[in-house]
Amino acid sequence: MKPKFLITSLTGCSGCIATIMSLDVSPQLLERSKLSYFPFMSDIKTIENIDIALIEGCVSEESQIEHLKTVRKNAKKVYALGSCAAFGGILNLSTKKDAEPISNYIEIDGIIPGCPIPANLLGNCLIRLIENKEIILSEKNLCDSCPLRGNIEHDFDYKINKLYPNPDEIVSPEENSECFLKRGILCLGPVIRDGCEHICIKKGIPCEGCMGPVSKDFTANIVNFLSLVKLSKDLKGYDGIFYRFSKPKFNW
Amino acid sequence: MKKVIEVCTRIEGHAKVNIFLENQNDEISYVDFEISAYRGFENILLKKKLLDIPKIASRICGLCHVSQSIASCKAIENLYELEPSEQSVLLRRLLMIGELIKSHSMHFFFQSFPDLINIFNINNNRELLLPYKLIKDYPQITSNFFDLIKIGNEIDKIFGGRAIHSITLIPGGLVYTPSKKNTILSRRYFQKALTNLEFLIEKFIEFFSNQVPPTEYMLPNPIYLALHDQKTYDRYTGLLGIKKKNNKTVNFFGKNYSNYFDKDINLRGINFNLDENVLVGPLARNKIVENYGLDETSSYLSYFDNNWKNNILFGSFIRLIEMFAEVKKGLEILDDPLLNKKEVLPSLNSIQNSDGIGYVEAPRGILLHHYHLNRENSVDQVKLFIATEINIPLINEMITKYAQKLYEKEDINSVKKKIQMIIRSFDPCVSCATH
C-alpha cells in the first residue's frame, strides 16, 4: 500500500513546499506515495485517511487552528515542515503578529527544520517516512563539524561587534579559516542544529540560525553562549538576533 | 445580501473568492478575490540593519525570493549611492533567470496547463482535475516541465548558494566567483532547457494556435505597467513604462514612482491615479516591450492573432517565450569573460541618501522596495509594491463580469469553479501579496 500524504500550508512563504517539488527524489516520491490532499497542485478538498501530513507555515490566524485540528484528527502522523511550522519562523520578528509553532495547538510526530529545509535533509526524511521509518535529525550543534572549527579555542571570550561582515570583508573558508566569532562577527553556530551542510559559512557568511535550536530549551543555550562572548551594545539592543526563527521554548 | 465563499485551489498560498448575491439570490452583485493573513513585512523591516534587510525580505516569498532580495539590495545600494560591479549584475541576472524558469514552469504545469486542456476540450472531455493525472496522458510534456523546474532550481543553487533564499545576494554585489566546473554545468542546464522549451512552445502552438480563445478571458483594456530597457525586454534595469488605452507609453525612473502610484501602508492596495485597472506581469511586459531581441520569438508569436494577444490566457504562452528568451540570455552571460574574474566587493561605509528605492521585474511583474531612513540612519518607513497586489483590482473586475454572465445560465457551483480559472491565469502569488 502506498502511503497517503497530505501537504498543506498555513502562514509562510511556500519555500518549503517549493523545495519538495524540486527534490532529486521527487519523481520517486510521486511513484511511491499517493498525494491525497495538496491544494497547491490538486483540486481535492476532503481530508481523510491520511498516513503522513506535512504542514508548512506558522499559525498566525485563528481560522487556521480548525484546519490544523482536522488534519491531526485524520492523519496517522503529522510533521512540521520547515522552521515556520516548527518554531514560528521569520514572523517571530513581528511585534504585531503572532507566529506560533503548530505544536502549540496539536501534537506532532516530529519536525523537519530549516528556512528553507535543506534539500538533502528533506529528501532523506521523506524517503524514510515513505518507508515507515522515523526521521533522523542531528543532535549536534553547527560548530561540531564546521569547516572553521579547527581554530576555535574553547575559552571563547570574544568581543562581538558585527552581525555580518562588511561586503569587502567576506572571505571563503579556503582564504581565511578563522572562526567568525574570533573575527568579532556573530555566528549562531554554537546554538543552532547541524544539518544544513554549513552552506552559509562556506560562502563566508555567518549562520543566522535558520535550522533553529539544537535543544528544546533554546534560552538556556543562548544564556550559556552569551556568557562566553561579549556582545557590543549595538548588538545587544538589536531585535531578532536569536529569536529570529524561533521562540525561547517548545513543546515538541 | 448573501455571501458564498469558495476556497481557491491550485494557486500558491491561501486565498478565497467571495461571491455576493442579491435579488433573492438571482443575481451576482460582485465577486472578490480575497487574500488574508497579512504578515506585515513593512513593519518587520523597520529599524533593521541594512545588511540584514535583504535576508529577511527574501522570506516574503519562496517563489520570488531572488527578486525580493535583489529589489532590497538595490534599494540599499541606492542609500549608499553605490552601483554593484558588472560581474555582480551578471550573476544577479543568472539568479533571476533561474527563478523565472522555476516559477513560470510551476505555474504553467500545475495551474494553467490543466485549465487550458479543459477550456479547449483538448482531452475529449476527460476532466483533468488533478495535474498528476496529466503525467499519464502527457508524459513527455510532464517530464519536460519537471526538468525545467529542476533546472531553474539548480541554477539558483549554483549561483545563490542554495536554491531558495539565496545566501550570496548581499547589498553591494554578489558573493561568488563561479568555478569553471559550475559554468560548464550551468551551460549544460541551459542547453537542455532550450531544447525542452522549443518542444513545449511547438506543442503549445500545435494545441492552441488554431483555437479561438473564449471571450470571457479577454482583457478589458487595462493599463500596462512594466520595466523595459529602451523597449527591449529587460527585468533588471531600465525605465518603468505605463501604457495607456491610446497605446502611448509614459516612461519614468523608478525613483519617481510616487508621481504615478503610491500606497498607504496602513491600508491594503496600491493607488494609481488612473481610470482603468492596471496589469503587471508577463503580458504587460509583452505589451510594453516591443521585442525580445530574437528572431525565433517573433516567429513563434506570429502564430497567434489579436484575439489571443489580448486574452489573459495568452500569458501562458508568453511565459514559455520569456523562458526561452532568458535561457538564451543566460547562455550569453555564461560566455562573458567578466563572469569568472575574482573581485573584491565594495565596502558599505557612508550613507548618502535618506531614501532608497530599488526595483526589478519579478516573474509576476514589477516589484519595488522603498526604504526611508531617519536622522540616525535607522529605517523608519518601508513601502513594498508587489505585483499581485497591483493585479487584484483587475482580477476582481474580470471575475465579477464573468460570474454575472455565467450565472444567467449556470449554477453557483459552476461559477465557483470557472472563475478560479481566470484567477489562476493571472498566476497570483499569495505569499508576496500577503507580505
Ligand code: SF4
Ligand atoms: S521555513 Fe522559511 S522557507 Fe519554509 S515556509 Fe517558512 S519562511 Fe518559507
Ligand code: SF4
Ligand atoms: S549556516 Fe545557519 S543560517 Fe545558514 S543554512 Fe545553516 S543553519 Fe541556516
